[in-house]
Amino acid sequence: MIIAKSVKTRRRGATLEQAIIEVAWDRLVEHGYTSLTMEMVARAAHTSRSVLARRWNSKASLVLAAIKYQLSKHPPQVPDQGDVRAELLEYLQRLGSFAPIFTTINALLSNEMFRKAFATPEEVRRALSAGRTDYLSVILDRAVARNEIDPDKLTPPIKTLVRDLLRQHVMMHRAAPPEQLLVAWVDSIFLPLVRRTSP
Structure with a gap:
């Protein structure tokens, strides 16, 4: 009997970025800007701090990307x-x-x-x-x-x-x-x- 193993698909590109900024928005609302950290977002999005750093050079730029995405959902x-x-x-x-x-x-x-x-x-x-x-x-x-x-x-x-x-x-x-x-x-x-x- 062969047991099929589930394959975890690695998110990339736009899919990964969307997941990160959605998590960033949720954590911003929950914790506020001062308590929010890039590490916190990376852990919640199941990725690494370096992945975030390659896309956003600061916490502020990540937060603005998250807000912009929220605004774009229902123009x-x-x-x-x-x-x-x-x-x-x-x-x-x-x-x-x-x-x-x-x-x-x-x-x-x-x-x-x-x-x-x-x-x-x-x-x-x-x-x-x-x-x-x-x-x-x-x-x-x-x-x-x-x-x-x-x-x-x-x-x-x-x-x-x-x-x-x-x-x-x-x-x-x-x-x-x-x-x-x-x-x-x-x-x-x-x-x-x-x-x-x-x-």
Whole structure:
């Protein structure tokens, strides 16, 4: 009688990297940035510290990769609905589902050790947005093409206003904003600022 032995497949490449960054996220949430170590992640991912070091040169870069992966799981991509208001509200609702991730990012920004690698929120924002589609810009570009909003009114502070309001709310309340607040932001603040003026 021949007994078949199970063969353990060695993870490589993208599969291994995904496993590592998922473990890194779990340990970050569980232990916090200060207590997190590369060795801890390596053990939990069943790999070696040297494997991590070849991919990420610091704990901070590994943590940002883990956050970026979490954000990529459910991108706030909104299909063309032919109406900028409907698209903005759906975008904000989808973005609100990231509230726990944004709360973790805010905690990192208050961590002295993390700030040695990324000193400002803007540095973190640039690192996380690199290579990612700006879905808010996609919505606004469609609205401009439909003549719903005036492109000349989309100055940099106005263009990101609704997203900035959501992030500020999450930072202050550690929770996604309620639907009625999203409606107020879109209907009472943003759209009046960017609508085309009637002739």
